Amino acid sequence: MxxxxxxxAHGKVAQQLMRVLYDRGDDFVGVxxxxxxxxxxxxxxxxxxxxxxxxxxADELAAAFSGCEAVVFTxxxxxxxxxxxxxxxxxxxxxxxxxxAVIAGIRRFVQVSAWGVDTPLPEGTEPSWRAYVEAKRDADxxxxxxxxxxxxxxxxxxxxxEGTGAITLGDSVPxxxxxxxxxxxxxxxxxxxxxxxxxxxxxxxxxxxxxxAVRALVTPA
Numbered sequence: 001m002x003x004x005x006x007x008x009a010h011g012k013v014a015q016q017l018m019r020v021l022y023d024r025g026d027d028f029v030g031v032x033x034x035x036x037x038x039x040x041x042x043x044x045x046x047x048x049x050x051x052x053x054x055x056x057x058a059d060e061l062a063a064a065f066s067g068c069e070a071v072v073f074t075x076x077x078x079x080x081x082x083x084x085x086x087x088x089x090x091x092x093x094x095x096x097x098x099x100x101a102v103i104a105g106i107r108r109f110v111q112v113s114a115w116g117v118d119t120p121l122p123e124g125t126e127p128s129w130r131a132y133v134e135a136k137r138d139a140d141x142x143x144x145x146x147x148x149x150x151x152x153x154x155x156x157x158x159x160x161x162e163g164t165g166a167i168t169l170g171d172s173v174p175x176x177x178x179x180x181x182x183x184x185x186x187x188x189x190x191x192x193x194x195x196x197x198x199x200x201x202x203x204x205x206x207x208x209x210x211x212x213a214v215r216a217l218v219t220p221a
Contacts, residue, residue, distance in 0.1 A: 002191060003027040005068040005106070007053060007061075007097050008075025009046075010037035013112060013158070016184035017072065018044040024188060031064050053093040054085075061100035070108035070191050071101045083131040090135035098146050107149040108197075110190055112183065113140050115156040115175065115202050140200065151190045152200040155183045168206030169213040176204030185210050193218055 004021060006014050009030025021028050022045040030041030030048050038048025049064040053075060065071060075093050077085040094111060101109055117137040121130055143150045156176045163181030168174075186203060189210050190196040195218025208216070 001026055002070060003029070003068045004191065005029045005031060005065045005071045006046075007031045007071065007073045007093065009041050009048070011074055011076060012160075013180045013183050013187075014072075014074045015040065015044070016163075016181045017074070017187055018046055020184045020188045022046070024192075026188075026191075029064065029068060031061070053096060054088045056096075058096050058099035058103060061096060062103035065100055065104040065106055068104070068106055070110065071097060071106055072110045072112070072187055072191075073097045074112040074187075077132075083128055086128070086131040086135045090132060091139045094139035095142050098143060098148060101148060102146075108191065109143065109146070109148040110151045110153065110187055111140065111143055112187070113137075113152050113154045115154045115173075115204070117154065144200070149197045151196045151198075153183070153186060153190065154200065154202045156202070156204040158183065164205060166205070166207050166209055167203050167213050168208065169201050169203045169217060171201065173202045173204050178203060178205045182210065186214070189214050 004026060006028055008014055009032050018028055028046040030046050031051050032038050032048055033052050038050060041048035051061055051064045073094050075089055077089040113136045117133045140152050155178050158180050159177050161179040163179045167182055193214050196214055
């Protein structure tokens with residue numbers, strides 16, 4: 001059994017991930033901003049911890065990670081938030097979570113990023129979208145240099161469709177979409193597969209079963 005800290009546990013991917021971890025027999029701590037969100041974590045079988053990643057210190061966040069073996073960062077400021085919160089949540093929250101993992105003695109770190117964020121943005125890109133892409137891109141760059149046992153997942157457009165259990169996974173894949181449920185299954189599979197450490201993958205819906213897709217790309221342990 002693995003105990004996993006989930007940053008951004010009220011998010012829609014995280015909600016699916018908690019169901020997957022529960023079904024796999026893993027334990028989880030959901031880091032959330034308010035008590036109502038914590039209730040959702042308890043309802044799904046985990047422990048809810050109240051920490052605002054924008055205002056908390058790395059030490060406070062590390063305390064929330066206590067006893068965990070892995071951290072999943074899947075927080076995001078959301079489509080309706082301002083430009084500044086893209087930086088403080090999607091970038092700053094990620095970097096602080098890395099720092100907290102180090103303090104807590106946790107090496108395994110899985111980050112949910114976004115498809116295509118390394119591609120230069122054209123002139124005239126909407127400012128909020130530019131801020132989001134740059135925050136994800138920069139957070140990924142910090143994680144790759146962090147010394148942690150990292151995996152970065154970059155899903156295409158997220159949908160509420162029922163998961164199919166099959167994906168297209170690779171260093172680079174075409175633009176496409178993927179059910180959130182399948183992203184959650186992929187996160188859990190990467191946690192379970194040590195060979196996924198040190199990989200950054202894009203993912204969309206496809207025809208390859210999730211476990212097989214990961215196994216085909218992992219570095220032999």
